[in-house]
Structure formats: C-alpha cells, structure tokens
Amino acid sequence: MSSRSQNSHNPLRPYYIPPLEAPYESIPTNSSTSSIPASISSVAAAAPTSYSILSDFQQDYSDYLETPSVGESVQNLLNTAILKYTSVLIGQPFEVAKTILQCQFVPKQEIKPKKATWPEETGVEDDLSDDSDDEPTYFTSNVSPDESPSLRPTKALNGRNRKTTDRAGYVLEDKEDKDIARPLYQIRQIRDGAIGDTMKALWAKEGGWGIWKGQNATFIYTVCASTMEAWTSSFISAILALPDPGITEMADATHPMATLGIAVASSVLTALALAPLDIIRTKLILTPSSSKPRNLLPALKALPSYTIPQELILPTTLYALIPSVITLGSPYLIKTKLHLDPVINSTSFGFFSFIAGVVELFFKLPLETVLRRAQISVAKPEQTIVPVGRYAGVVGTAWVLVKEEESGKWGIGGLYRGWRVGAWGSVGVLGLGIVGVQQSQTGEF
Secondary structure (H helix, E strand, O other), rough: OHHHHHHHHHHHOOOOOOOOOOOOOOOOOOOHHHHOOHHHHHHHHHHOOOHHHHHHHHHHOOOOOOOOHHHHHHHHHHHHHHHHHHHHHHHHHHHHHHHHHHHHHHHEEEEEEEEEOOOOOOOOHHHHHOOOOOOOOOOOOOOOOOOHHHHHHOOOHHHOOOOEEOOEEEHHHHHHHOOOOOOOOOOOOOOOHHHHHHHHHHHHHHHHHHOOOOOOHHHHHHHHHHHHHHHHHHHHHHHOOOOOOOOOHHHHOHHHHHHHHHHHHHHHHHHOHHHHHHHHHHHHHHHOOOOOOOOHHHHHOOOOOOOOOOHHHHHHHHHHHHHHHHHHHHHHHHHOOOOOOOOOOOHHHHHHHHHHHHHHHHHHHHHHHHHHHHHHHHHHOOOOOOOOOOOOOHHHHHHHHHHEEEOOOOHHHHOOHHHHHHHHHHHHHHHHHHHHHHHHHHOOO
8 A cells, every 4th residue: 555655746846856876875763763663763764964965955956056176276366466556556656646736735726025117108199298398398308218227118928928907906926937956856846736748758768667656555445445455344344243344325325324434444444454555655655766675575674663553543544534425324324314326326426426436536635635744754754746735634735735835726725736537437338338338339239
C-alpha cells in the first residue's frame, strides 16, 4: 500500500516529479535520540545544513555571480587608477590657477593727490569777442609766449596722455603705468581674477611644469580622501548600527538625518587627518618650480608635525562641514520636500541640483580662500610664485580680502576669486544631465 502511494502521482500535483535522492543530508541519530518522537526526528532529519544551502545557492545562481580572478582584479584596479589620474591631470591647470588667485595679494588702486591738467578750450565763438582797437587791452601781457614758457598753450590730453580722474579731479593711478619691481621667479600680477590670464602667465614663466604643479600630490590626496572617507563612514555606521551612506541613499534610509550626520562626520574627519598632505599640495602649487624639494615625501618630512596644526583646525572643519551638508543633503530635500524623483522627473531634479551646486559654491569659495591662505602661512615657503596675502583668522582674513585688497565692483570679489572654474563645472554637469536625458528618451522611442 505504501509503495503504491509513493509511486502514484497526486491528482492535485500532476506535474510534480519526486526527487530520486534526498536533497539534504540526514542527521545521524544515536542512542540518545531514540527516545525522541518519530515526527520530531523526521523534521530534524529533513532540516538543511548551511553547507547544503550555500552549495544550492551557488549552483542555482552561478550564472549571475561573477567571481573575478586575481589578474582581472588587478587590471580593474589599474584601469580605475589611470582614469582617476587622467581626470586629475585635466583639471589640475585650473586648480593651480584658482589657488594662485586665492592666495595672491592684490592691493587696492591708490589715488594720487594731484590735480589733472585740462586742455585749453579752442572752440570760442567769434561773435562773443570784441576786437575793437580803441579799447585798452587791460588783460593782455606784454611778454611773448616764446619768452615765458608758462604762457605756452597746453597740449591736449589725448591717447596715452589722457588720465582717468574722479569727480574731485584727482588722477587715478593706472594699473599698467607703474612697472612694479618683482623677483624673477614671480609672475605678473593678475588683477581681474581671470583663470586664463593666470595660466598664460604660468606658461610663459615656467612652461608646462608651471600649470601642472602638484599633480602627483593632488592625485594621492584625492585617492586617499575618497578611500578614507568611505572607510570612515562604513566604520561609524557599523558601530551605530545604521545604513552605510555609501550604499543606501539618504532618502531611502530609515534615519536620514543620522545618515547625513555620518557622511558629514566622515568628510570632516578625513579632511582633518589628511591636512598635512593638503598643506604640501598648496605649497607645491605656490612655490616656483625651481624651489626644492618638489617630491612629496621630502616635503612631508620637512613639516614640523604629521598632524594638523592648531590654527588650521577651524578653517579645515568649516571647509569640510558646510559644503558637505549642502551637497549631501540637497538630494534628500529635493526628493522629499519638492517630490521630484531623479528617474521620473530627471530634468527638474537636475535643475534644482544645479541650484544647490550654486549655493554650495557660494559658501565654499570664501572658506576655500581662507583655508589656502592659512595653509601657506603655516608652510612658510621662502619663495612664492606671487606675493601672498596675510592670514588673520577666519573672520579676519575675510575682512582683509574685502577691505584691504582689491574686491571688485561689488566689494566682495576678493572672496570669490576663481569662481569661474566652479561655475563652469556646475553648468557642464547640468548640460551633460540634459543631454543624457534627451538621449535616453530618444532611445526609448
């Protein structure tokens, strides 16, 4: 009866084929288990082991799991390193020019306390003058103009001789009139804050080595910063039993504010730990190519300490904290408050992300300028490619840039030197996002 029931098919499961063998290993029973009821022992015998579950998983999903070999892993690592180095190589000339503009001392245009000489008016109407010979010439001098140089007519101020004056009549000093004496290793002063003019001056002074100074230091700093930041965020997340910000999006996290705090804290800790390397990078950019040492390790050994100096703690923390909050928190706000999905509303999401990037740049550039001046004041190089402005604390340096140096038309230009690099970067990201959306829509239809 039992054999017939085993061989016969169940009418409710007509397509079921019983297995030829037991898929799982049975648990051996001994004398101690003889007293266990048969129902419990049968369930225990049918329980799968961890090894059998893992083997079944690998067998069923082997086509979907890729296990690269050692050679493939090394090749992928080299490809990633080459791509990262190439991206740093492309952006390094702009970074060098921006750093030079931020640290350069640009004095305000001075006003010379002398009156301007105005030309004589020659367009006198004839009908207003009376040429009667009978009237005495009370105001006519008996001395000829050739004998008295003071009576000679003044030449009209035209072309190069014309001077710009203010309303009081004082002559404004031209920035190109006076050739300021500077050392041979320094470039000319860049007043307008133009990135292109700075790169041209560097190329004319030092060639290709000038615009790619600090390339290796920037590459090592970028790799170390990304790696250490990811490791720090994972470590803090594991301790606090929270999702890793590098894996889970903040909008999908159970505790978004805690996730944001972990990401920002990891960014700040990374910046503080890698501050000596950042000091060396700034020093290599602002010193001439002929100054020694130019290698990274000797420059690190020349530092008084391998930890962050005390005067750099506050500017480094602010520079890492405020931009990170805006950059990491803006996608969460756009998705939750504005209800815009990056997939469904890609164009609107990209536009508001661009606005968030502009806001981040508004806060980042003044903090970066203050930090770069603090770093070069700590490094104390003997020679710099430009005259370097002084550092007087976070608020004091901002006051110096606005009140003591050239600040542009709006009075705050000194805080935003090199803003074109970040602005064009944000515009480029927005343009690539729009082009990508249009291409995806074209491909779908």
